[in-house]
Amino acid sequence: MELLKKMILENGHIINENVLKVDSFINHQVSPSLMKEIGSEFYNYFKDNKITKIITIESSGIAPALMTAINFNVPMVILKKQTSSILNENVYQTNVKSFTKNTTYKLTLSKDYISKEDKILIIDDFLASGEAAKGAIKLIENAGAEVSGIGIIIEKSFQSGRKTLEDQGYRLYSLARIKSLQNNAIEFLD
Amino acid sequence: MELLKKMILENGHIINENVLKVDSFINHQVSPSLMKEIGSEFYNYFKDNKITKIITIESSGIAPALMTAINFNVPMVILKKQTSSILNENVYQTNVKSFTKNTTYKLTLSKDYISKEDKILIIDDFLASGEAAKGAIKLIENAGAEVSGIGIIIEKSFQSGRKTLEDQGYRLYSLARIKSLQNNAIEFLD
Numbered sequence: 001m002e003l004l005k006k007m008i009l010e011n012g013h014i015i016n017e018n019v020l021k022v023d024s025f026i027n028h029q030v031s032p033s034l035m036k037e038i039g040s041e042f043y044n045y046f047k048d049n050k051i052t053k054i055i056t057i058e059s060s061g062i063a064p065a066l067m068t069a070i071n072f073n074v075p076m077v078i079l080k081k082q083t084s085s086i087l088n089e090n091v092y093q094t095n096v097k098s099f100t101k102n103t104t105y106k107l108t109l110s111k112d113y114i115s116k117e118d119k120i121l122i123i124d125d126f127l128a129s130g131e132a133a134k135g136a137i138k139l140i141e142n143a144g145a146e147v148s149g150i151g152i153i154i155e156k157s158f159q160s161g162r163k164t165l166e167d168q169g170y171r172l173y174s175l176a177r178i179k180s181l182q183n184n185a186i187e188f189l190d
Numbered sequence: 191m192e193l194l195k196k197m198i199l200e201n202g203h204i205i206n207e208n209v210l211k212v213d214s215f216i217n218h219q220v221s222p223s224l225m226k227e228i229g230s231e232f233y234n235y236f237k238d239n240k241i242t243k244i245i246t247i248e249s250s251g252i253a254p255a256l257m258t259a260i261n262f263n264v265p266m267v268i269l270k271k272q273t274s275s276i277l278n279e280n281v282y283q284t285n286v287k288s289f290t291k292n293t294t295y296k297l298t299l300s301k302d303y304i305s306k307e308d309k310i311l312i313i314d315d316f317l318a319s320g321e322a323a324k325g326a327i328k329l330i331e332n333a334g335a336e337v338s339g340i341g342i343i344i345e346k347s348f349q350s351g352r353k354t355l356e357d358q359g360y361r362l363y364s365l366a367r368i369k370s371l372q373n374n375a376i377e378f379l380d
Contacts, residue, residue, distance in 0.1 A: 023302075
């Protein structure tokens with residue numbers, strides 16, 4: 001996606017060879033025109049997959065997921081990051097480790113908002129090792145629903161996330177694929 | 191806003207006389223058609239205020255704030271809830287106490303995404319005691335920017351938030367105003 005790549009090159013900050021900060025247009029300040037285009041792009045790619053629901057992870061996935069949900073005209077469900085276990089029969093929960101932030105959280109989904117008939121498109125801002133996506137997949141499949149696709153804004157292609165998800169047969173579409181952040185330069189994969 | 195009131199009556203859950211759960215269309219599952227209408231409604235109300243930026247608080251405010259930002263065609267900035275102090279000259283921070291959840295967090299705004307010239311519209315899902323809104327206002331005014339309006343989806347009018355904000359001269363628009371949740375019934379204020 002050309003607009004996205006342009007914004008990454010102009011406004012992204014390389015923190016180190018593993019971390020790219022896009023706080024000025026995705027994570028802290030959010031560009032509405034970029035989000036509109038992202039929503040259209042994910043819709044065009046997955047529109048034949050009979051998607052019934054968009055699922056994302058709080059909180060940086062919410063903006064792109066909402067724009068995608070608007071294009072599909074289906075509900076969006078936000079997986080919550082809880083710090084403690086919810087003692088409640090009515091939720092699915094799984095542990096997710098964030099390598100970037102070195103924290104663990106409990107990804108939580110109410111059973112009320114997913115059913116066996118659902119065909120889910122997962123939307124998130126970053127794909128690195130794929131831990132968050134794997135957590136989301138686990139909750140969705142626990143409910144007997146289908147993961148019909150995974151849409152990512154920025155993939156760090158030098159990490160293992162894509163391989164892990166593709167090896168398990170999931171359909172993955174990343175709008176920008178970063179080959180390397182080494183030598184203080186952003187290099188895209190074509 | 192009639193669609194919102196209808197959804198609150200049909201799908202809201204009274205947890206106790208102070209807490210209304212709207213997880214099925216605002217907080218956990220999100221209705222895209224409702225969010226679109228909310229964005230238009232806030233735009234129509236504040237469109238003459240020369241708004242330069244929409245500010246919200248993660249994470250339930252993001253969806254309505256993004257739709258509002260799209261209508262205004264201005265950036266959205268998400269105030270982050272940090273659990274610890276950031277030792278960084280480049281952020282504004284203030285403590286906010288959540289009475290509903292009985293927690294305290296540090297609302298955080300990078301100095302990069304606000305300037306003295308900004309005219310800000312704050313968007314959030316709920317107004318109760320007004321603690322979150324007061325925190326947001328403090329950060330915005332620390333930056334020398336102007337709070338031009340506050341847009342709320344659901345106001346619990348039996349709590350003190352509206353009075354506090356109006357006494358300080360802020361322009362507040364709530365899409366649904368709840369007079370009472372007593373006796374297991376939702377009563378709106380006209």
